[in-house]
Amino acid sequence: MKTCKLCIRKNYSATCRVQLCQTVYIYRSEIWYTSLLATMRTVTASSLLLILGCSAVIAEPWFCHDLDCPKFTVTKKNDFYETRIYTRGKWASTRVSGYVYAASLTQGFYRLFDYIGGKNEPNVKLNMTAPVVTKVEHGDGPFCKSNFTVSFFVPFADQDDTPKPTSEDVYIHSTPSATFYVSQYGGYSMDDITVSKHANDLISKLKEDGMDFEEDFYFTAGYDAPFKLTGRHNEIWVMKKAAKEADKIAAVRSVLNKELSS
Template identity: 50%
Template sequence: MNRSLCLLALVALLGITMPVYGTLVPDKRPWFCHGLDCPKYKVVETTDAYEVREYKEAVWATTTVETYNYAMASSIGFKRLFDYIGGSNKDEVKIPMTAPVLADVEPSQGPFCKQTFTISFFVPFHFHDAPPSPNNPDITITCTPAFTAYVSESGGFKLDDYSLGKMASALGDALDADGHEYEDDHYYVAGYDPPFRFKDRHTEIWFKAKTDDDSVISGAIAEE
């Protein structure tokens, strides 16, 4: 019987030896992943305003940042995680870049209040069964169970807090109009492009369906 992806990752991180009964083979990647490994999903509904996607379970490297805006949080979180994939891990291995860079955004209570951002890199499929343990204690390897997301898409460079909030509000309005229940106290920003890509840019806003587990960070499976 195949072990679940999350169990395999947990066993590997705890140093327990057990047989591996197969590897996860990625499906055809969406164009906006640009050939990089990215989470598997199935589109179950498409409207003019959003897609409904069913995401499969996945493994992420995750760090939490408390600061005043998305730009600062993404910069701090990206640096931590980029060091991890660059070799700052127990195995001292370089891990390929993936997509998206995912930010879980909890809106602030006011303009002078800090926000909590959870920044995550998707762990490549090759490392899903045994993700290297981070050297940085601020990074956690997490496993998300399968979940449903409502996703809106955008291009361009407008990734400031106002623009992202406006995109999230528009998606929320569309979901409310269609009677969907979703977690409205936070949303995700999925960025697929490096700063030097000037065309065919792709950014997404995700709301999770309310019946699913809470957030990426709720799936923590190991912490050294």
């Protein structure tokens, strides 16, 4: 089999020596490459970065503290936020309706902590992961309850065969690859004022930059135990709106054409 001339011209490493395709199909969040020189293979959006630029998915950022974390690739970064593409994966989640962020997060946390502690059908313990992610959907008014979805990432060892929760309040679900705009900050982040400030700051900046994002909700991500006093790491995630199929195809074709012509 011939070696892709682009790989030779770009002097890509062995990891990146894959066959680039002349035809691109996009189905849901997957990018399908069909090559005249290779059989069909599937890659996610983050894998596209690996192929074209040999960008590595961040496996263990320092703030994960040696715990399993969802894999992501940073594609852009400025002084205020960075753009990340997260790979697909399984999560354990629970929904809480309440007025106060901290109380709702705590309630959801302990439901999930019980799940990984053995409240599942095989009665097995799962390792703790990071971060604790909370989807925040505010109510329509100041006296309306907000909806909070608290989530633990399922450990890599349990992604394929995930224990079933025994509690009706906990459920397992898969998330597709998705792009998020992420801001980061330190200190404690358990009160509504702090969380809302950082979320609103990020949303305002995204609007200023003309970004297209989901405005009905955002996510908080906490990486540290309550007893950790210094070096704390918190994040706000805002999801980028999914591109239309035609836009995805045009974007991938543009990247491939630039690479092949350079």
